[in-house]
Amino acid sequence: MTVKIGIPRALLFHNFIPYWKTFFEGIGAEVVISGLTNKAILQDGLRLSVDEACLPVKVAFGHVEHLKNKADYIFIPRLVSVFPREYICPKFLGFPDMVRQNVQGLPGVIDNNINMYRRESDLYRQFFEIGSLICGNPFKIALAIKKAGDAIKRFTARVESGLRPDRAIDSSYSEDGPAGRKDTTVAVIGHPYNIYDSFINIGLLKRLEDAGINVLTTDNVPEKEVNDHVAHLNKKLFWTLGRRMVGAAYHFLESPGISGIIHVASFACGPDSMTGELIERKARRIGSKPYLNLTLDEHTGEAGIVTRVEAFLDMVGTKEQAARC
């Protein structure tokens, strides 16, 4: 019987799912992914986590709860570092412990460390260990890691060419091409688990597209572009997501094709309180692009989001008209 591995559609799902899925399938396991976030998942997350946790962590608790009876193992790796000399956020470091101490009736938990703080190549050994938990054949594991590496490379290339990660995951998806392109482009800066989860941001990306606007996100900016822009900082940022957000925002602020920037953050997010401040102050110093800061939590209401996005788009429209005259 094949082993079922449950992967919650939360936290760094949108960054690494091609790797994880290819890897587990490569060693002969079946991958079960939790559904899109919905009210029941959020409610369970709220019940299981402490009030002070941020919305994405609460949502992740909900996804684990909904997966626990559908899989033999839940895959919640301890994401210490996914880039040399950088971390994600303390809550990612502690997430497996938080889950183990608060969710009852868990199946097996795979919470091995994923830690590339020292060097990127450490990842191989770490996934080899994960593979050995399920599969006895070292060649098969090695092959699966190789395939997973290829999958994530293809995925990254597609995303950097302008495709949204939540769409690029489906390898058959393709954009309509230049014909479908619209005149105005807005950049959305934020953590992937906030901007691609349309339940918690109340359909932000769809709303923008329905309003006839192209959307580019943090993830569409190539790594090199990001690093060129953060190189001017007084000190290297030690959060991978924070570095990418600051680099991408600085890039978008300087790109003539971008008409405005929306910064999406969860309520009380620690890293965002620092990186958001750097971005906002830079945006204000440059002062040429409308900038909207959206804060999400479990109480976020549709009307509030709609009003703010509409006001922002009006501002973008006014600026463009003024430029055309």
Place this chain on the structure above:
Amino acid sequence: MKVTFPHMGNLWICLDAMLKYLGIETVVPPPSSKKTLDLGSKHSPEFACMPLKLNLGNFMEASEMGADTIIMAGGCGPCRFGYYAQVEHVILEDLGYNYRLVVMEPPEKHISQLLSRIRYITGNKPWIEVIRGIKYGYSKARAVDMLEMAAMRKRPLERRPGQTDTALNEALSIIAGAVYGKLDEAYARASEIMEQIPVDRKPVLKIGLVGEIYTLLEPFSNLDLEKKLGRLGVEVDRSIYLSEWVNDHLFMGLVRGVRSSSLYTRLSAPYLRHFVGGHGQETLGAAAYYNNKGYDGIIQILPFTCMPEIVAQSVLPQFSRDTGMPVMTLIVDEQTGESGYMTRLEAFVDLLAEKGARKEELA
């Protein structure tokens, strides 16, 4: 060059001593107050943790007194303290302050980075003098910690309320005023003062304070937690003292006979099995430590939005269920109100007293 630094409890006593020994002019910011916090919160990011807001307020107040250079510590994450200095600098720049910022932190590329920063502050003083200065500062930190520990023991027993704090203030000012070479003498005098506080012998409750370092060490930020508990008849101990922290992080644990955080790290399993930045893992370890020592209760304190402590807070309830140790979490920020805070402390202490009495009845 006039050097200032952020407040964190009595940190100023040892920093001021060290810098003055090296012949550097210092500006000690006014003690953190409501005004400091108002100034800081007004200009800081909303979700920044409270220490950042107080730091910023300290710098703004020190600037009025003529300070032009800031010296502070840094780090390499994942706790956001490691990026404090840079964000504070951007804010100060936008506000029109002209500060030079020197951050003492593990170097990104090469040790020479750190050495050149120290050189920037110390000028041409020989290295041996710099080391002597650091040692001198450390001795003051140790003296201050010993006096604070004495105060924590005496407060619940003092005959007249407030006597301990009057004595502690006097003792601390003796240490602060002691010049190089006279520290031992000053310490003897100061501890004599603490020794002479009249006390009544009576049973006390014991509470261990764990949590985030700044809110543990800075009485303004924790609304005088130690004093309040002392007045309620509780003897407290805290998981972190300044000198222990310095020994762990700057001297790599070289000084013997000082409690070390590696003990906490060992005790934190199975609840938290990996470091999570800041003092999150130590919080769990310290809770286990106080449980083993037979304390009556544990209070965790953290600034609102503190990431490592939220992880610790999430696993503490399970620790409490498993061990039967009462744990309360207090979260502080610029909105914290005194009376709500006091009510919670009184309720918690009542609960512990009740629990202790019932245990005795059953025994």
